[in-house]
Amino acid sequence: MSKKEIDDVTGTQTTGHEWDGIKELDTPMPKWWLGLFYLCIVWAIGYWVLYPAWPGITGYTRGLLNHSLRDEVTANVTALKQARAGQEAALGKASLAEIQRNPDLLQFAMAQGRMLFGDNCVPCHGAGGQGAPGYPNLNDDVWLWGGTLADIQHTITVGVRADHPGTRQSQMPTFGRDGILKEQQVDDLAAYVLHLSGRDANPRAVDRAKVLFTENCAACHGPGGKGSREMGAPDLTDNETLYGSSLAAVRDQIWNGHNGVMPSWSGRLTPEEIKALAVYVHNLGGGD
Amino acid sequence: MSTIWVVETNAHIMDKHTVISRATPGAAAAPNMAAEGVARSDAQASNSAANRKLYKSRVPIYPKEAEGLYRSIKWAMMAVTLSIYYLVPWLRWDRGAAAPGQAVLVDLERQRLYFFFIEIWPQEVYYITGLLILAAVALFLINALFGRLWCGYSCPQTVWTDLFIWVETKIEGDRGARIRLAAAPWSVSKVAKRVSKHAVWLAFSVATGGAWVFYFSDAPTLLHQLVTGTAGLGTYAAIAGLTFTTYTLGGLMREQVCTYMCPWPRIQAAMTDNDALGVTYRRDRGEPRGPHRKGESWDGRGSCIDCNQCVAVCPMGIDIRDGAQLECINCGLCIDACDDVMRRIGQPTGLIAFDTDANIGRRERGEPARYRFVRPRTVLYGAVLVLVSGILLLTFTNRHSLDLDVMRDRNPDHVTLTDGGVRNAYTLKVMNRSNQARTLRLEVSGLKARAVTAIGIGPVEGGLPVRVEADRIRTLRVLVTVARDDLAASRSVTFTLADGAESRATTTAFVTGEKP
Numbered sequence: 001m002s003k004k005e006i007d008d009v010t011g012t013q014t015t016g017h018e019w020d021g022i023k024e025l026d027t028p029m030p031k032w033w034l035g036l037f038y039l040c041i042v043w044a045i046g047y048w049v050l051y052p053a054w055p056g057i058t059g060y061t062r063g064l065l066n067h068s069l070r071d072e073v074t075a076n077v078t079a080l081k082q083a084r085a086g087q088e089a090a091l092g093k094a095s096l097a098e099i100q101r102n103p104d105l106l107q108f109a110m111a112q113g114r115m116l117f118g119d120n121c122v123p124c125h126g127a128g129g130q131g132a133p134g135y136p137n138l139n140d141d142v143w144l145w146g147g148t149l150a151d152i153q154h155t156i157t158v159g160v161r162a163d164h165p166g167t168r169q170s171q172m173p174t175f176g177r178d179g180i181l182k183e184q185q186v187d188d189l190a191a192y193v194l195h196l197s198g199r200d201a202n203p204r205a206v207d208r209a210k211v212l213f214t215e216n217c218a219a220c221h222g223p224g225g226k227g228s229r230e231m232g233a234p235d236l237t238d239n240e241t242l243y244g245s246s247l248a249a250v251r252d253q254i255w256n257g258h259n260g261v262m263p264s265w266s267g268r269l270t271p272e273e274i275k276a277l278a279v280y281v282h283n284l285g286g287g288d
Numbered sequence: 289m290s291t292i293w294v295v296e297t298n299a300h301i302m303d304k305h306t307v308i309s310r311a312t313p314g315a316a317a318a319p320n321m322a323a324e325g326v327a328r329s330d331a332q333a334s335n336s337a338a339n340r341k342l343y344k345s346r347v348p349i350y351p352k353e354a355e356g357l358y359r360s361i362k363w364a365m366m367a368v369t370l371s372i373y374y375l376v377p378w379l380r381w382d383r384g385a386a387a388p389g390q391a392v393l394v395d396l397e398r399q400r401l402y403f404f405f406i407e408i409w410p411q412e413v414y415y416i417t418g419l420l421i422l423a424a425v426a427l428f429l430i431n432a433l434f435g436r437l438w439c440g441y442s443c444p445q446t447v448w449t450d451l452f453i454w455v456e457t458k459i460e461g462d463r464g465a466r467i468r469l470a471a472a473p474w475s476v477s478k479v480a481k482r483v484s485k486h487a488v489w490l491a492f493s494v495a496t497g498g499a500w501v502f503y504f505s506d507a508p509t510l511l512h513q514l515v516t517g518t519a520g521l522g523t524y525a526a527i528a529g530l531t532f533t534t535y536t537l538g539g540l541m542r543e544q545v546c547t548y549m550c551p552w553p554r555i556q557a558a559m560t561d562n563d564a565l566g567v568t569y570r571r572d573r574g575e576p577r578g579p580h581r582k583g584e585s586w587d588g589r590g591s592c593i594d595c596n597q598c599v600a601v602c603p604m605g606i607d608i609r610d611g612a613q614l615e616c617i618n619c620g621l622c623i624d625a626c627d628d629v630m631r632r633i634g635q636p637t638g639l640i641a642f643d644t645d646a647n648i649g650r651r652e653r654g655e656p657a658r659y660r661f662v663r664p665r666t667v668l669y670g671a672v673l674v675l676v677s678g679i680l681l682l683t684f685t686n687r688h689s690l691d692l693d694v695m696r697d698r699n700p701d702h703v704t705l706t707d708g709g710v711r712n713a714y715t716l717k718v719m720n721r722s723n724q725a726r727t728l729r730l731e732v733s734g735l736k737a738r739a740v741t742a743i744g745i746g747p748v749e750g751g752l753p754v755r756v757e758a759d760r761i762r763t764l765r766v767l768v769t770v771a772r773d774d775l776a777a778s779r780s781v782t783f784t785l786a787d788g789a790e791s792r793a794t795t796t797a798f799v800t801g802e803k804p
Contacts, residue, residue: 100744103744106744126699126700127699128697128698128699128700129700130699130700130703137700137703139700139703139711139713140703140704140705140706140711141705141706142706235706238706238707239704239706239708240704240706283743283744283765284713285703285711285713285743285767286703
């Protein structure tokens, strides 16, 4: 290192570096800044000693405090479970009707239900339970498998076309794709379904489809197309359709027979949680 | 050319350096008289342009204790503001059994703000906004009239710094004694003085942090918990934090907070005008300055005898004779110091006074001084003050002890039922601000509803009794269903809550999903 070079104008030492005749002043840093800098170093050393800090080959230094975020979370979850235990037990003992009548239990069930719904149901049924094409709206009064508290609880428990042995089971045949019906017949049936819900449809197609409907559809949907909750067969006379209500969407459903799946939640959620969820869904407004 | 310039600059620096070294305290052994009976202080302005450097350690300031009108006002303000701060949490106010009995309380846990007979809920935070607007506009108005009186007299930074300087003066002595102590080698007496000074500072700091937490919890209970060590960790942490900031800002950093950290000096620089009063050295009267000998004529010279007493008393360490400055907090202590000197040398007081630079110019031109307190900006600030106070007062006097918020479900915003009817869901928040439970009657009107149901309570048709506990909010979910044939006539819905004393109604939309 050459001798110190002092800038004439400022009286400050330069860094000794030069770029095209421009030299940089080595202005001393403010003392408070330096102080903070050294303080941070001391703090960091303390942190290394006390907290997990250095990675190793198979693990890491644990630190003298033996601190672990994982343990903290586990402890918090345990504490939360303990805090909720009393109400959880009450929820388990009460019947669904009793929950509905008891303001405290109802509030707890609704709070639990909102949280569980957000965690488990929202991806398909939407944040407000408003549904989407192929996923039922839980706010309205259309219930394929029944809308009483007990029905909802059972559907959540066993699922629809799920892997639970007692799952809700129904099968819409794939009339077109499997060649059960001809293309013309499927078109006619689609017109007939529109006619059932009181909409305009080609009258000649409707006429042609009358017999087809009785032979192929009435077994599940009923002779008048009113559907059946025991079968999980939708009512075709109302305006609510799971897979879309346009002529093309109805024709597509007859041709391809979409059969959506709702998972069974027993085993994933506790019976108390399913109860809370049933109360919440029922209270979205559509419950029978 | 540049070489010559550098040599000149160097010469300038060296010259200045010698000036500074001549003026250091040690060299002032032989008292330098400014006039008969008035010692010339060797105090120097800490911010003078001549001594300014980019980076340097703080120039220690040893403000001399002033005496006079402004010092008395400052003592009084200190007593008043500190008393308010320390005593207010201990005032009691009876609100019945359901609410706390502390007059001023910020109840974070239950989300209430109590101020004597006023109770503010989080939903009414606009009152706080209004008060902050009032505070800001009042600050602007005072600034436009008399300059930074807030900075000089009521700012907590000023009050605590003043308190800490007072402690310092009581323990270490006045300016001269403190300078000598700072320069003296370490001795038992110096250590004792320093330790006791910092101990008293820390004690005040702890008391400051300690008083703060009483605003957030029942004071007597919390004091008991604090003493017995059963208060929450957060409380101790808050006290520790405020102890640290009070000690550091009031004791160690002092004027640096105002100069470097506070935004207000900058704001006030932008808001001041030629007619705003400020502590001003009347250079028209003071210059040319210089020491005065007894019997010497005052003709052809100014009243300033260059005694530097104004610099010596300044808590900001500045020289007011350099003109209006960012650092000046308008406390007027230099006025006291100067008036005292003027009386002693038989000259009229007021060489430094609340005045304007514009008036100096006028007097120099032989015109009379003008003081304009009524100006467009003061009128505007005054009008805004009256307006905002009026709005606050009006809304406050029309405040209800019962309130109803209605939030319509937005997802889904309406539900079409199989029969073509439409249902909307609403969340109602019923706020009972009174200190007793009340049973209210909920009614729904404004549309032809087929069914109205409060979930978990029952049908609303014909009026549903809703009980709300004292000082509580009750949340209800209400479903309103309208039959298909009535949709066209159902565009809005009105929820009415009433008991014998009060009635509140809220109207909101009913969404049918059809185009109107």
